[in-house]
Amino acid sequence: MGFGDLVQQAIHAGTGVPRLWTAATRAGLSASQAGEVLLISQAxxxxAATHGRGVPGRTNALRHFMWQAVLTARFGREAATSIAAAQEVSSPNLKDSRVDAHNNAVGQDYGEAHASALASGSASDAxxxxxxxxxxxxxxxxxxWVKPH
Structure with a gap:
């Protein structure tokens, strides 16, 4: 990975919060709901860092699944999909973005099927x-993951 790739990754990571906030409000969510999107993302x-470490790709897969399941349960699939798409804008790794889209869809399916259980309580509890x-x-x-596990 070259220096330019590292810079691109750093820029993408550093703009995550404003990108998510903007995506949430563009999806029709209120300011407090956009704040909840950020809390869900943080949780x-x-x-994922706690439960996924030690196995390549697992942390990222768990994060996308849990994130999208709770977003879908609380705000609907359309909003969750829109927020997920915004997160991938300018991603430096297209293979990773395709994997993320798959794991997001699995999370969205789960969030729709279990909306009542995931829609109540705190974001971190959900x-x-x-x-x-x-x-x-x-x-x-x-x-x-990008590579089979």
Whole structure:
């Protein structure tokens, strides 16, 4: 990976919060709902880091699944899809973006099917409840990585 690639990755990572906020409000969410999108994103990052470490690709797969499941349950699939698409804008890695789209869709399906359970309580509690589900989906190869696991 060259210096230009590293700079592109840093810019993409550094603009994540404003990109998510803007995507949430463009999807029709209120300011407080956009704030909740950020809390859900933070909770998914934290939970995935805790439960996914040690296996290449697992943290990213868990994060996308949990993030999109809770966003879908709380704000609907259309808003979740829009926010996910905004997150991938200017992504320096197209293969990773395709994998993310797959894992997002698995999360969205789960969020729709379990909306009542995921729509109540705090964002961190909703995300935490998904860690065992995400790990099961990883082990069954429903969640994927760029390389097979």
């Amino acid at each position: 998914a990052l934290k939970s 995300v935490a409840s998904l860690a065992p589900v995400a790990l099961e989906k990883w082990e069954s190869d429903e969640l994927i």
